[in-house]
Amino acid sequence: MQHDTTPTTRTTDVVSTHTVFGAPCWVSLTSRDLRATEEFYTAVLGWEWRKAKLGEHFRIALANGAPVAGIAAVAAMWHMAVAWTPYFAVRSADEAVGRAQERGGTAAVGPIALPPGRAALLADRDGATFGIWEGELVTDWETWRRASPAFIRLHTRDAFDAAIFYGEVLEWASASPGCCEVNYEGEEVVLRSGGDVVARIESGALGAAPDPTIRPHWQIHFAVGDVAACARAAEHHGGSVLRLDADEAVLRDPDGAQFTVTARRKR
Numbered sequence: 612m613q614h615d616t617t618p619t620t621r622t623t624d625v626v627s628t629h630t631v632f633g634a635p636c637w638v639s640l641t642s643r644d645l646r647a648t649e650e651f652y653t654a655v656l657g658w659e660w661r662k663a664k665l666g667e668h669f670r671i672a673l674a675n676g677a678p679v680a681g682i683a684a685v686a687a688m689w690h691m692a693v694a695w696t697p698y699f700a701v702r703s704a705d706e707a708v709g710r711a712q713e714r715g716g717t718a719a720v721g722p723i724a725l726p727p728g729r730a731a732l733l734a735d736r737d738g739a740t741f742g743i744w745e746g747e748l749v750t751d752w753e754t755w756r757r758a759s760p761a762f763i764r765l766h767t768r769d770a771f772d773a774a775i776f777y778g779e780v781l782e783w784a785s786a787s788p789g790c791c792e793v794n795y796e797g798e799e800v801v802l803r804s805g806g807d808v809v810a811r812i813e814s815g816a817l818g819a820a821p822d823p824t825i826r827p828h829w830q831i832h833f834a835v836g837d838v839a840a841c842a843r844a845a846e847h848h849g850g851s852v853l854r855l856d857a858d859e860a861v862l863r864d865p866d867g868a869q870f871t872v873t874a875r876r877k878r
Contacts (some may be wrong), residue, residue, distance in 0.1 A: 634804035645684035737827040767848035
């Protein structure tokens, strides 16, 4: 989880996970080479970059001036996998980790202090990796949520079972102010925060599949204006195209991190 350090004159109150919780609040990429990562995502998604509080290995990605995602070039240093990971807001990182472990999940990292908050990297009981964050949220979080530059979808073995796990860990549908709403719509579970769709959960992933794209995982979607152009740019700059449709493409960056670009009109 990375935080913007650029001075601002805004006078609005800082939003924290103590008032908004359970919703996805950020997405972050662990990478091996910061410069190469910046060059690739600038070419594919048009991002600009800003320094982050956590140090020289971290950057904030900006789209049209708004924070979109965090980059942490610590995969080699911290012996972590190169991957995109969604982070969910929680009121207490320690309590959320405890609830996850009690329900068959595992804690890979943390909770650790990353001022101005605490973070942990977890896996659910089917192996899908996700993060949790307690504390001050990223700059312009409300703008980030409502503009939906990033959208997440869990591909898992059983959407209903996964919804129970995440609901209990992240306090979804708990009737507390700010919590997320959960609805079952056909074969999907739909998560809403403040009335806006913020995540979907769908069944069908296979735990023992040799192909990681069909094993349980959280998929990060970035809204773009031209899906085909993003796919061409990814290939031209050392990435690969795993699937290409008219309004969506599954891409892989040169380090191996998988992500999706989705036409803005599709949700």
